Amino acid sequence: MSSDLPEFSIRVDQNPYLPAGGREMHAIIGIEARGAPGRTAGEGAAAPEASTAEAAEIIIIDSSGSMSYSGKMAAAKRAAKAAVNVLRDGVHFAVVAGANQPRMIYPQGQRLVRVDARTRRAALSALSTLDAAGGTAIGSWLRLAGRLFADHSGAVRHAILLTDGKNQHESDAELDAALAACSGVFVCDARGVGTDWNVAELRKISSALLGSFLDVPDPADLEADFREMTAAAMGKRVADVVLRVWTPRDAKLRFLKQMVPTVEDLTGRRSGTGQIGDYPVGAWGDEEREYHLCVEVPAGDIGRQMRAAWVKVIAPGSADTAERELAMGNVLAEWTDDEAKSTRINNRVAHHTGQSELAEAIQEGLEARRSGDEERATARLGRAVALAGQVGNAQIAELLDRVVEYDHETGTHRLRKDVSKADEMSLDTRSVRTVRTAQRTGTASGAGGATADEGHPGTRATRPTQQREPRDHQGEG
Amino acid sequence: MDGAGTGPGGDAEPAGEGIATSCPACGEPLDPSDRFCEACGRSRAGPRAVIEIPEIRPEAVLETSSRRVRPAPPAECADCGATGIDRDGYCERCGLRQPTGNEHVEIELAGPARDGPVRAAGVSDLGRRRSRNEDALAMAALPRTVCAVVCDGVASAPGSDQAAQVAADTGTVGLADLLVAGYDAVAATRGAIQRAGGAVAELSDTRHNPPACTYVSAVVSQESVTVGWVGDSRAYWIGAPAGNNGHGGSALLTRDDSWADLMIARRAMSEEAARSDPRAHLLTGWLGADAETSAPHTVTFRPRGPGMVVICSDGLWNHLPEPSELESALREAPLAEGGLLAAARGLVQAALDAGGHDNVTVVLIPFPPISPTSGPASARPAEWASPAPAPTPVPCPPSPDPPFPPPPGPDGASREPSHE
Numbered sequence: 001m002s003s004d005l006p007e008f009s010i011r012v013d014q015n016p017y018l019p020a021g022g023r024e025m026h027a028i029i030g031i032e033a034r035g036a037p038g039r040t041a042g043e044g045a046a047a048p049e050a051s052t053a054e055a056a057e058i059i060i061i062d063s064s065g066s067m068s069y070s071g072k073m074a075a076a077k078r079a080a081k082a083a084v085n086v087l088r089d090g091v092h093f094a095v096v097a098g099a100n101q102p103r104m105i106y107p108q109g110q111r112l113v114r115v116d117a118r119t120r121r122a123a124l125s126a127l128s129t130l131d132a133a134g135g136t137a138i139g140s141w142l143r144l145a146g147r148l149f150a151d152h153s154g155a156v157r158h159a160i161l162l163t164d165g166k167n168q169h170e171s172d173a174e175l176d177a178a179l180a181a182c183s184g185v186f187v188c189d190a191r192g193v194g195t196d197w198n199v200a201e202l203r204k205i206s207s208a209l210l211g212s213f214l215d216v217p218d219p220a221d222l223e224a225d226f227r228e229m230t231a232a233a234m235g236k237r238v239a240d241v242v243l244r245v246w247t248p249r250d251a252k253l254r255f256l257k258q259m260v261p262t263v264e265d266l267t268g269r270r271s272g273t274g275q276i277g278d279y280p281v282g283a284w285g286d287e288e289r290e291y292h293l294c295v296e297v298p299a300g301d302i303g304r305q306m307r308a309a310w311v312k313v314i315a316p317g318s319a320d321t322a323e324r325e326l327a328m329g330n331v332l333a334e335w336t337d338d339e340a341k342s343t344r345i346n347n348r349v350a351h352h353t354g355q356s357e358l359a360e361a362i363q364e365g366l367e368a369r370r371s372g373d374e375e376r377a378t379a380r381l382g383r384a385v386a387l388a389g390q391v392g393n394a395q396i397a398e399l400l401d402r403v404v405e406y407d408h409e410t411g412t413h414r415l416r417k418d419v420s421k422a423d424e425m426s427l428d429t430r431s432v433r434t435v436r437t438a439q440r441t442g443t444a445s446g447a448g449g450a451t452a453d454e455g456h457p458g459t460r461a462t463r464p465t466q467q468r469e470p471r472d473h474q475g476e477g
Numbered sequence: 478m479d480g481a482g483t484g485p486g487g488d489a490e491p492a493g494e495g496i497a498t499s500c501p502a503c504g505e506p507l508d509p510s511d512r513f514c515e516a517c518g519r520s521r522a523g524p525r526a527v528i529e530i531p532e533i534r535p536e537a538v539l540e541t542s543s544r545r546v547r548p549a550p551p552a553e554c555a556d557c558g559a560t561g562i563d564r565d566g567y568c569e570r571c572g573l574r575q576p577t578g579n580e581h582v583e584i585e586l587a588g589p590a591r592d593g594p595v596r597a598a599g600v601s602d603l604g605r606r607r608s609r610n611e612d613a614l615a616m617a618a619l620p621r622t623v624c625a626v627v628c629d630g631v632a633s634a635p636g637s638d639q640a641a642q643v644a645a646d647t648g649t650v651g652l653a654d655l656l657v658a659g660y661d662a663v664a665a666t667r668g669a670i671q672r673a674g675g676a677v678a679e680l681s682d683t684r685h686n687p688p689a690c691t692y693v694s695a696v697v698s699q700e701s702v703t704v705g706w707v708g709d710s711r712a713y714w715i716g717a718p719a720g721n722n723g724h725g726g727s728a729l730l731t732r733d734d735s736w737a738d739l740m741i742a743r744r745a746m747s748e749e750a751a752r753s754d755p756r757a758h759l760l761t762g763w764l765g766a767d768a769e770t771s772a773p774h775t776v777t778f779r780p781r782g783p784g785m786v787v788i789c790s791d792g793l794w795n796h797l798p799e800p801s802e803l804e805s806a807l808r809e810a811p812l813a814e815g816g817l818l819a820a821a822r823g824l825v826q827a828a829l830d831a832g833g834h835d836n837v838t839v840v841l842i843p844f845p846p847i848s849p850t851s852g853p854a855s856a857r858p859a860e861w862a863s864p865a866p867a868p869t870p871v872p873c874p875p876s877p878d879p880p881f882p883p884p885p886g887p888d889g890a891s892r893e894p895s896h897e
């Protein structure tokens with residue numbers, strides 16, 4: 001690796017102005033990684049441009065007895081084969097079957113092997129013999145993966161976990177201990193197939209291991225999903241990236257949340273003490289993510305300008321290379337007595353604040369619904385409908401519509417009666433999936449004001465958005 | 478710090494002009510312990526720099542003018558006293574942004590006689606509403622020619638204050654360089670803009686909203702005045718008063734690269750409608766990595782009498798857009814007592830009095846410029862505010878319509894004896 005590092009850039013969106021006595025500063029940190037110079041980035045669903053970074057991939061397939069129903073095992077095998085076919089030559093890999101204990105499907109010994117024509121063929125053939133029997137002990141599967149990755153610490157380490165059931169054959173404590181042991185060792189994307197698995201459990205796993213998780217109600221959809229997931233993993237160029245956040249003395253970092261592509265609270269992941277904290281953000285290919293940072297700073301005098309946070313993207317060092325700063329951005333604070341400035345709310349901060357609240361409202365609403373608290377469920381999910389509209393998250397609005405309905409007589413929302421398990425799980429799972437900007441028209445400009453004339457792309461605003469003020473020559477405000 | 482035989486670059490003027498006892502913006506008396514004005518909130522921002530740049534070698538301009546406006550970062554945080562101040566000027570402990578020292582800058586370009594009149598004077602001020610001065614100015618003298626540049630950083634792009642300073646410095650050095658090399662004023666003006674644009678583009682490799690600035694330059698020789706610009710910083714010609722009654726002829730020499738001027742040029746809107754549109758101030762031209770490469774605008778003319786060249790940022794002309802307004806303001810300025818610098822201060826003060834929404838920067842260059850052969854101090858030209866006998870009343874603005882856009886390429890331009 002190393003020469004293949006993507007080019008990182010940071011963009012900070014904030015209103016840096018605080019009123020007298022103001023202490024809370026919010027900012028949206030947008031981080032973009034683009035292919036190394038001389039490469040062209042892959043687009044959308046197409047496979048990303050092949051990375052040349054050293055990579056290791058483990059595919060973990062649930063082989064518990066329940067997998068034999070509804071064609072799940074057959075679909076899982078097809079999906080695993082599809083994933084094996086997407087692996088780049090030269091990548092180290094293994095296929096593991098999970099039941100009460102994990103079992104090596106390929107290779108036979110507890111190690112990873114390099115992908116070439118022979119090993120690929122052998123893995124595909126080994127997958128054909130996979131049978132479903134036994135229970136589910138996900139922690140033990142992850143621990144095996146952790147051991148297999150141990151010899152590949154310089155590589156981009158990624159696992160795919162597929163399960164169809166609850167983690168019944170080990171205790172919560174065992175799973176938690178396994179997650180603690182594997183955290184930072186590899187990134188894991190988790191998939192739940194069917195409707196018998198536990199959303200909170202998979203959320204916990206993928207969150208601890210910095211991966212995505214998704215429901216796949218129909219086994220037939222697994223294959224495409226695995227192919228896409230593996231291709232994305234193959235596109236990663238740098239592993240173990242860290243966000244390093246400096247805050248001023250006597251300031252407090254209130255929270256740091258990933259907001260795009262999904263809501264993920266990183267606040268508790270901090271390592272380091274004092275003014276500098278490191279937050280792990282996993283492996284990066286060509287992609288963009290956004291983070292919501294909130295810092296509480298000591299109140300300053302009117303006119304005082306300060307750096308409220310300094311955010312850096314850090315690539316880890318290795319035995320022979322030092323860690324590198326890949327990008328940095330400033331979050332500023334300035335106290336003003338001009339209320340027009342201090343009361344302005346940054347559009348992106350507002351957007352992401354709404355999406356955080358949306359995810360919470362859905363999860364709380366569904367939790368209340370499960371526990372029979374219909375009143376609270378109705379209130380929270382009704383709130384979620386309003387928020388989904390407000391932030392323009394059409395996908396979540398559609399999923400919500402399958403769980404709550406609008407009662408035109410009373411003008412309120414009510415819970416639908418016959419909600420399918422799959423729809424409920426889908427809403428729960430996808431509650432953390434965000435949209436970068438509102439998915440509707442007519443919201444892009446508005447409050448903040450466009451910074452350039454749409455009809456004349458070759459123009460440039462001469463004033464910072466935050467500093468505009470109504471005046472004779474500039475009527476906007 | 479010292480070099481090139483210049484004055485105490487970057488140092489504070491001693492007594493009186495040192496630590497201000499009253500707010501430079503609003504005049505409110507300041508307590509010695511105040512860091513910010515109680516009345517208007519403006520940072521006291523340390524002493525203002527009044528620097529004299531005598532005749533210098535072109536290669537020394539960059540060093541001199543940069544050092545003046547960007548003194549070395551303070552060793553200790555102005556607030557918490559910590560010693561770690563990073564390159565961006567933030568305290569590594571408490572995060573305070575340290576004063577940059579360019580909140581109020583005054584520069585005089587010294588004349589050939591030590592106590593004689595100066596060749597040019599410029600003032601740049603934070604204004605009343607901004608927290609940073611993102612305007613910049615630089616000037617240089619050849620034996621018989623004065624060069625000056627004013628730039629205005631695009632405040633919506635981070636790093637634009639640096640862009641403005643780099644453009645002003647590079648442009649001024651470029652002008653001096655090219656004139657010495659024998660290029661005529663128009664070719665030198667174009668070349669200097671090109672160099673300045675290149676220097677700004679190199680500041681950042683970000684593709685999103687890179688640092689950017691406007692640019693206006695003036696080359697004032699014994700025979701001619703040449704201005705060049707990109708963006709909405711302006712140049713004016715203010716003719717010396719003709720006799721007791723009248724105007725010496727004043728004109729705006731530049732046409733803004735702005736949305737309003739584009740609409741007016743296309744006859745898409747009336748001037749009044751275009752100027753009052755919220756988009757009026759959007760730039761259609763600027764220096765920066767994302768700037769379109771187009772021939773910069775230049776205008777050159779031979780005044781038929783003495784006068785004054787004024788180059789300024791929009792912080793000044795927003796308040797005094799008409800040449801006649803500028804002329805009146807200059808005439809009210811105490812030119813006779815305080816000289817050019819006082820006149821420049823007077824113009825900046827007029828903008829501050831009118832609201833001072835933006836950074837304000839102005840440079841005044843008399844025509845013809847003071848040169849070693851222009852005689853003793855008493856014979857200073859452009860004594861246009863004095864009751865001295867007026868020169869022949871020759872209104873001498875350039876051709877009323879500056880070429881817009883200008884003819885491409887410097888090749889066809891006539892070569893004039895530009896650097897004698």
